[in-house]
Amino acid sequence: MKKKLLCFILLPLGLLAGFLLPAFMPFSGTAPGSGNGFSTWSTSENSREAETVRTDAVSGSLEGGPSEESKEEREVEKPAIPAERPLEEIPFDGQLAHQYLTELCAMGPRPSGSEGMKKQQEYLIRHFTQCGAEVQKQAFRFPYPGSPTQKVDGLNLIFRWRPERKERILFCAHYDTLPIPTADPIHMQNLPFVGAEDNAGGIGILMVLAKELPEILAEEQTRYGVDIVMLDAEEFMFRPSRQLLPNERFCWGSEYFGRVYASQSPAKRGFTYTAGVLLDLVTQHDVLLMKEAFSFKNQRIRMIQSEIWNTAKQLGVREFVPQIGTFITDDHLYLYEFGKIPVVDIIDLDYEFWHTHEDTPDKCSPLSAARVGWVVSEWLRNKK
Numbered sequence: 001m002k003k004k005l006l007c008f009i010l011l012p013l014g015l016l017a018g019f020l021l022p023a024f025m026p027f028s029g030t031a032p033g034s035g036n037g038f039s040t041w042s043t044s045e046n047s048r049e050a051e052t053v054r055t056d057a058v059s060g061s062l063e064g065g066p067s068e069e070s071k072e073e074r075e076v077e078k079p080a081i082p083a084e085r086p087l088e089e090i091p092f093d094g095q096l097a098h099q100y101l102t103e104l105c106a107m108g109p110r111p112s113g114s115e116g117m118k119k120q121q122e123y124l125i126r127h128f129t130q131c132g133a134e135v136q137k138q139a140f141r142f143p144y145p146g147s148p149t150q151k152v153d154g155l156n157l158i159f160r161w162r163p164e165r166k167e168r169i170l171f172c173a174h175y176d177t178l179p180i181p182t183a184d185p186i187h188m189q190n191l192p193f194v195g196a197e198d199n200a201g202g203i204g205i206l207m208v209l210a211k212e213l214p215e216i217l218a219e220e221q222t223r224y225g226v227d228i229v230m231l232d233a234e235e236f237m238f239r240p241s242r243q244l245l246p247n248e249r250f251c252w253g254s255e256y257f258g259r260v261y262a263s264q265s266p267a268k269r270g271f272t273y274t275a276g277v278l279l280d281l282v283t284q285h286d287v288l289l290m291k292e293a294f295s296f297k298n299q300r301i302r303m304i305q306s307e308i309w310n311t312a313k314q315l316g317v318r319e320f321v322p323q324i325g326t327f328i329t330d331d332h333l334y335l336y337e338f339g340k341i342p343v344v345d346i347i348d349l350d351y352e353f354w355h356t357h358e359d360t361p362d363k364c365s366p367l368s369a370a371r372v373g374w375v376v377s378e379w380l381r382n383k384k
């Protein structure tokens with residue numbers, strides 16, 4: 001958590017001094033696990049990362065960085081970054097997103113195939129249908145960890161607006177919760193894991209976005225259609241990452257979704273995903289969103305990433321930090337690997353309560369939800 005404290009101490013100082021851009025990069029090389037400019041998380045407990053990235057080398061090329069121009073020249077050339085807005089002035093309903101998050105958590109644990117998951121599916125289908133979506137259910141089965149024969153039922157939910165449109169934007173988030181809090185000490189792993197930040201927060205934002213879609217996608221506004229997809233089986237796992245059994249892994253739902261998408265030609269399918277956005281761990285207090293490294297490394301995804309981080313900059317949302325973070329194994333990898341769907345991952349894995357029973361609604365913030373929702377909604381509105 002030190003990283004965040006440092007940032008918030010330095011940001012106001014930077015603003016006071018008038019050095020707006022350098023204030024965006026107060027902690028070059030402080031990606032989790034780094035210190036020498038390299039991030040190596042692949043052997044850590046939280047090992048959702050598989051590769052090493054040279055953070056300082058790439059971040060130097062972003063957004064210009066500190067330059068040798070005089071202060072006056074910078075002021076002329078670069079538009080001022082707006083001040084951060086308080087919750088009530090952000091035109092995206094973060095309070096409502098937080099309320100949805102709270103309602104989801106009140107259903108209890110919601111791992112794949114569980115009763116809680118079924119309740120959640122009914123709730124989400126009701127909500128998104130009321131927002132004008134056409135619903136598709138994509139059922140699949142995946143292996144129970146460690147079992148050669150036993151299977152678990154998974155279900156991706158696909159909600160579509162303007163289904164006739166051939167160019168489509170994908171918004172997705174996993175909606176299953178970890179079956180047990182694997183990051184807690186063993187004697188506490190019988191406590192319920194309700195996944196407020198992981199990932200009711202992402203779902204809550206998409207539920208609010210859905211209410212705006214009929215207006216955003218009006219005839220004269222855009223040529224795009226939108227699909228919001230709830231991905232199942234992102235984390236049907238019972239052990240920490242270092243002790244996984246055969247077939248105990250992340251992202252079965254996104255792999256299946258990608259495979260189905262790629263199994264048909266664009267002509268037969270009738271549409272193509274031009275761009276996608278994945279929300280995962282985005283509503284915690286003091287959220288900080290660095291550019292996830294796989295999304296940056298992939299040229300198609302990097303373009304989407306730049307658009308979104310530039311949107312944040314224009315809106316004055318400083319929680320989107322224009323610096324490269326770590327590689328994170330998440331649904332976007334599988335969507336690209338199996339479906340070649342370019343999806344940017346918006347994620348802050350530096351979360352104190354990650355995979356513990358303490359991942360509860362009080363750890364999440366309506367303001368963070370408002371900021372992230374505002375940025376992605378504004379990006380969609382301006383998508384060329």
Ligand SMILES: [Zn+2]
Pocket residue numbers: 178198235355
């Ligand atoms: Zn998780």
